[in-house]
Amino acid sequence: MTDRPDHRITKDGSSTFYSNTYKQYYHNPNGSVSESKHVFFETPGVTDTLASQNELTILEVGFGTGLNFFLLLDYYLSKKCSMPVRYYSIEAFPITQEEASKLNYASFSDFDELRTFSGHIFSHLATGMNTIKPLPDKDIELHLFIGTFDDFSPAGLKADFIFHDAFSPEVNAELWTAGAFQKLKTFSAPDAVLSTYCAASKARAAMAKAGWYLARSRGALGKREMTIASLSDQKLASFKRVNEKRLIERFLSNDFEN
Ligand SMILES: C[S@@+](CC[C@H](N)C(=O)[O-])C[C@H]1O[C@@H](n2cnc3c(N)ncnc32)[C@H](O)[C@@H]1O
Numbered sequence: 001m002t003d004r005p006d007h008r009i010t011k012d013g014s015s016t017f018y019s020n021t022y023k024q025y026y027h028n029p030n031g032s033v034s035e036s037k038h039v040f041f042e043t044p045g046v047t048d049t050l051a052s053q054n055e056l057t058i059l060e061v062g063f064g065t066g067l068n069f070f071l072l073l074d075y076y077l078s079k080k081c082s083m084p085v086r087y088y089s090i091e092a093f094p095i096t097q098e099e100a101s102k103l104n105y106a107s108f109s110d111f112d113e114l115r116t117f118s119g120h121i122f123s124h125l126a127t128g129m130n131t132i133k134p135l136p137d138k139d140i141e142l143h144l145f146i147g148t149f150d151d152f153s154p155a156g157l158k159a160d161f162i163f164h165d166a167f168s169p170e171v172n173a174e175l176w177t178a179g180a181f182q183k184l185k186t187f188s189a190p191d192a193v194l195s196t197y198c199a200a201s202k203a204r205a206a207m208a209k210a211g212w213y214l215a216r217s218r219g220a221l222g223k224r225e226m227t228i229a230s231l232s233d234q235k236l237a238s239f240k241r242v243n244e245k246r247l248i249e250r251f252l253s254n255d256f257e258n
Pocket residue numbers: 025026027061062063064065066067068090091092093094147148149150165166167172174175
């Protein structure tokens with residue numbers, strides 16, 4: 001049993017929750033919508049992929065309020081996309097429909113189709129995989145797994161982008177281990193790009209140990225850095241790289257143990 005989260009408004013006016021279980025906000029208190037756009041859409045190149053109308057498969061770790069999926073739908077509509085999009089996400093502790101009704105994300109979109117989004121998604125969830133078509137006339141599918149990351153094992157998933165949006169490594173350690181990043185590799189296309197707001201060396205070392213190439217980029221809303229990772233080092237050509245070898249050495253010598 002988890003404590004219920006409290007609804008809060010961040011500094012850009014958009015909703016978030018404060019988790020009374022993890023003692024952490026679901027998003028950056030300086031702005032959830034602004035942070036999500038920067039970390040998950042603009043920096044890793046999802047917006048460019050949408051503009052080029054290429055088919056897209058995304059895997060998100062931590063569905064939470066559904067903000068990232070909501071923004072994806074908003075980008076899809078505003079860029080007048082028509083290609084297939086498959087969005088996989090994992091959530092062990094879903095918010096309730098009543099909690100979702102407090103989210104104000106619809107006011108950040110110009111599209112009437114998204115007005116009832118939050119209430120709709122959270123009213124129909126069952127344990128296990130839920131397949132939802134949020135916009136009946138668009139080729140977008142949400143595959144939302146209600147359960148833990150450990151239990152997530154979809155067949156044939158090869159994501160182009162991974163949104164790693166867990167709580168921080170200090171409180172949500174199981175999602176930041178080398179084993180977790182190894183598992184994410186098995187769900188990734190050969191040139192997949194993983195993005196996360198997190199810039200902690202310990203988390204980066206776990207990614208490097210699992211075989212991800214790493215780069216740093218400017219963080220959102222005054223945060224110095226975020227992390228971009230890929231299974232293809234060419235995908236990181238435009239970023240400032242992180243020395244994976246050095247991080248692996250530190251990882252193997254238990255440099256990150258408390
Ligand atoms: C930072 S919040 C996600 C924010 C979310 N992407 C959003 O836009 O609202 C992290 C989420 O991961 C979920 N979570 C934590 N540990 C998990 C686990 N082991 N398996 C699946 N979900 C987990 C939490 O319940 C929480 O909803």
